[in-house]
Amino acid sequence: MWRNWAGDQRCAPAAVERPGSVREIAAALERAAAAGQRVRVAGSGHSFTDAACTDGRMLRLERMDRVLDVDRASGLVRVEGGITVHALSAALAAHGLALENLGDVDAQTIAGAISTATHGTGARLRNISAQVEAVELVLADGSTRVCSARDADPTAWQAARVSVGSLGVIAAVTLRAVPAFTLRGVDRPAPLGETLDRLEELGAENDHFELFVFPHCDTALTRTNNRVEEPPRPRSRASAWANDVLLTNHAFHAFCLAGRALPRFIPALNRTVTRLAGSSTRVDRSDRIFASPRLVRFTEMEYALPRERTAEAVRRVMALIPRRGFAVPFPIEVRLVAADDALLSPAHGRPTGYVAVHMFKGMAWEPYFRAVEAIMDDCEGRPHWGKRHFQTAETLRPRYPRWDDFQAIRAQLDPGGRFGNAYTDGVLGSLSNVRVEG
Numbered sequence: 213m214w215r216n217w218a219g220d221q222r223c224a225p226a227a228v229e230r231p232g233s234v235r236e237i238a239a240a241l242e243r244a245a246a247a248g249q250r251v252r253v254a255g256s257g258h259s260f261t262d263a264a265c266t267d268g269r270m271l272r273l274e275r276m277d278r279v280l281d282v283d284r285a286s287g288l289v290r291v292e293g294g295i296t297v298h299a300l301s302a303a304l305a306a307h308g309l310a311l312e313n314l315g316d317v318d319a320q321t322i323a324g325a326i327s328t329a330t331h332g333t334g335a336r337l338r339n340i341s342a343q344v345e346a347v348e349l350v351l352a353d354g355s356t357r358v359c360s361a362r363d364a365d366p367t368a369w370q371a372a373r374v375s376v377g378s379l380g381v382i383a384a385v386t387l388r389a390v391p392a393f394t395l396r397g398v399d400r401p402a403p404l405g406e407t408l409d410r411l412e413e414l415g416a417e418n419d420h421f422e423l424f425v426f427p428h429c430d431t432a433l434t435r436t437n438n439r440v441e442e443p444p445r446p447r448s449r450a451s452a453w454a455n456d457v458l459l460t461n462h463a464f465h466a467f468c469l470a471g472r473a474l475p476r477f478i479p480a481l482n483r484t485v486t487r488l489a490g491s492s493t494r495v496d497r498s499d500r501i502f503a504s505p506r507l508v509r510f511t512e513m514e515y516a517l518p519r520e521r522t523a524e525a526v527r528r529v530m531a532l533i534p535r536r537g538f539a540v541p542f543p544i545e546v547r548l549v550a551a552d553d554a555l556l557s558p559a560h561g562r563p564t565g566y567v568a569v570h571m572f573k574g575m576a577w578e579p580y581f582r583a584v585e586a587i588m589d590d591c592e593g594r595p596h597w598g599k600r601h602f603q604t605a606e607t608l609r610p611r612y613p614r615w616d617d618f619q620a621i622r623a624q625l626d627p628g629g630r631f632g633n634a635y636t637d638g639v640l641g642s643l644s645n646v647r648v649e650g
């Protein structure tokens with residue numbers, strides 16, 4: 213039985229394999245073909261959707277976690293697909309390099325992170341997949357295909373960067389890293405209305421700006437991370453633990469448990485958490501500022517919106533929660549991301565604002581998420597591929613100007629539909645010739 217991080221997506225693969233090389237991936241694919249099975253690669257299981265699930269053959273790339281090549285001068289770094297973002301960041305730091313932006317955890321594999329267009333925040337910065345220069349795929353017939361930014365026709369590269377596991381096994385990627393940098397991270401509360409009014413401005417003024425707001429509160433918890441020419445000042449282990457684990461996780465967990473047991477107290481609890489949040493400043497290596505431990509289990513939905521509709525969407529979600537009486541002990545999160553050109557990137561072709569809603573483990577999420585999704589639909593939203601949503605290929609196709617180009621590459625690279633699962637059947641549609649030959 214395989215489970216995702218949140219523990220709410222499970223599957224029983226017919227077989228699980230842990231290949232250690234491209235040749236072993238090809239052999240696993242041959243066995244899948246002989247058994248008439250479809251194939252999924254599971255990364256770290258950090259998707260909230262069933263993106264990695266299969267009842268066919270599951271591949272895990274934990275043994276393919278090496279840094280293969282580092283060119284400090286160009287910043288080009290070639291790594292195996294199973295390396296985690298955490299291990300990659302540590303390896304890059306040892307070479308004086310870093311990824312220009314990260315999400316808020318670093319447990320994902322690099323292949324899993326790019327496959328769903330994992331992003332951080334930064335109005336001028338694109339998602340992680342946009343830092344990918346080449347993707348090395350092992351296709352259903354065991355052959356390898358390199359999709360590179362330098363191809364005469366870059367369409368396959370634009371498809372392979374964000375492909376929800378549907379084109380082949382990502383054995384390796386080449387990323388463009390940047391010189392290592394220090395960030396000053398400042399967390400502080402600010403009035404919500406004013407912060408939303410100034411969202412564009414705050415995005416422009418800061419390298420990385422995001423905000424959290426608890427339902428029933430009129431104070432936003434803002435986070436600004438800016439580059440500084442200072443050496444990192446890492447916190448002591450005790451201080452990091454007190455803040456990241458004790459306060460951010462254990463104390464918050466206690467509030468969530470109280471809210472789950474006594475939902476009518478959630479508005480008061482949310483206001484208390486907001487009051488306790490306070491201000492803090494840290495100066496540290498970029499990856500240590502971006503990512504922090506997440507020990508409280510939850511599920512999540514996140515939508516990519518045209519940037520100019522972000523504040524409106526947040527206001528509508530904030531109004532929806534008391535109106536419909538939803539019990540929500542988790543904050544709404546707002547991040548900004550630059551446009552990119554991956555065919556299935558939710559930020560494809562437009563400056564984007566991401567709005568995320570969460571629900572504590574064991575609490576009803578579906579009515580809340582469906583009501584939020586109606587607002588996101590109305591605001592031209594595109595869902596995060598790794599987070600919950602209720603869209604289908606039919607509802608998604610009109611939202612992606614190059615949807616059909618992606619499908620053409622999919623039909624070309626995986627004509628037999630070997631790399632599908634129930635999730636891709638739903639959100640990408642079955643290829644008309646999806647038939648797994650035994």
Ligand SMILES: Cc1cc2nc3c(=O)[nH]c(=O)nc-3n(C[C@H](O)[C@H](O)[C@H](O)COP(=O)(O)OP(=O)(O)OC[C@H]3O[C@@H](n4cnc5c(N)ncnc54)[C@H](O)[C@@H]3O)c2cc1C
Nearest residue numbers: 255256257258259315316321323324327330331377382598
């Ligand atoms: C606590 C938490 C915090 C998060 N924070 C953020 C955030 O800040 N920003 C954000 O955008 N997202 C965030 N996410 C979502 C997460 O980044 C994505 O769901 C990401 O795809 C997970 O990567 P993974 O390695 O766990 O891959 P999985 O979830 O295991 O798989 C994701 C997809 O990638 C495919 N895949 C994985 N490896 C390969 C491979 N080698 N070849 C082909 N396909 C492959 C899988 O088949 C699947 O379709 C968060 C999730 C959690 C649980």
